[in-house]
Amino acid sequence: MNETLRTRDCDKVLLVQAEFDGELDAAEAATLAAHRQHCPACQAAAAALQRARLLMDGGLYEPAPDDVRRRVMARLAAAQPPAPAPLWALRSRMRAWWSAGIGFGLGAACAAALALLIIAPSGPDPTQELVASHIRALQPGHLEDVVSTDRHTVKPWFDGRLDFAPPVKDLKNEGFPLKGGRLDYVDGRPVAALVYQRDKHIIDLYIWPGVLVGGRLPPTAEYHGYNIVHWRWGGMTFWAVSDVEPAQLSDFAQAWQRAL
Amino acid sequence: MQHRRRAFGLRSEVPASPREPFEAVILPELDAAHNLARWLMRDANAAEDVLQEAMLRALTYFPSFRGGNPRAWLLQIVRNTVYDALKLDRAAQFVPLAGWSEDDDIVGIDLPSGEDDPETTLIKSRDLRRLQELISGLPIELRETLVLRELEELSYKDIAEVTQVPIGTVMSRLWRARRALLQAAATQERSR
């Protein structure tokens, strides 16, 4: 069945293609149609174009995965000039960014994932958002943007990526070795996330400047099996999130605050 | 899940006001930017690096955006960033494959046809992984033209701007890309 059609027998095949791609006006298309009626080469070209499009029709589009989108948004937000706006305005700006970023190309199948991903800037208690971020980061390849056990490597990595300098400490001697860090996006702003290890468990430590409005959150919490410890130090807010035992996470928080 | 941009094609016809902010004009094209970076770099991590860099460049250059198709504007930045990353000449007239020149001999193409075409089987089987391999195997100047047309749905004029070649070259590259795709599909099916 494989007769070979020789489209070289006609020099109008690129016009056939232009029509196929919607690039001809009505007059041009009419002229071409008259020619095509008795040109086997152009008829073959039209059929081939249709088959080529069928080959590419569906499933080949590569939208930005959620974690890539998150990192791009964080990097862009960090690159913006420091906003003189009050916190609430910054939050609404970030919310606009998110909805602008996700407005297209997402089917209903993604809605559930999104609900976890974008728990909108959540008021004074970012607990759920932090746990969602932690779970997302545990997926392969998403944990660290900079992989290093050396705080002198991790700390400078944040330079230029954040409008503040997060303190970085290694707690290897206390049993919580530093693994690396990443840029994350929590509470409507880019934040530093330091990654620590305890045996087989990962502890994420989120850091951003300022204290939370309302500020009377309990220092520890549990959400969906993950433990959370929260403290402030040097004008910054710290949240540790992990699936280690609550007592171990408290040890981590105390070791961190004691360490130089 | 299918991601087709055809449904939103008209959106790009609306000229954007320069007063609209970056997040309203450019960020909706983040998927398009990733799609192009992913197809040109052929590697997820490399594509993300390019995307990060391109979006930062876009943010920096955005004050110079004067309306027009924001997707084409962003994709040109992505494409330039890819070429920088691959250390390719952005305006290169690629050395043609044996038997091909950039603009001549564009119609000299033999195509298999008929209902039992081997590539029809591939179309029916919807084997995404093999299709990805076929497209990834195309030379970059054909691949980018094909992706910009079939997945990003840009006009010839926009493709010419993004890839910095005349429209005639866009047309011949597109034809050669489609032909190469069909022939590769047919060859692959036959060898199974």
Ligand SMILES: [Zn+2]
């Ligand atoms: Zn003809």
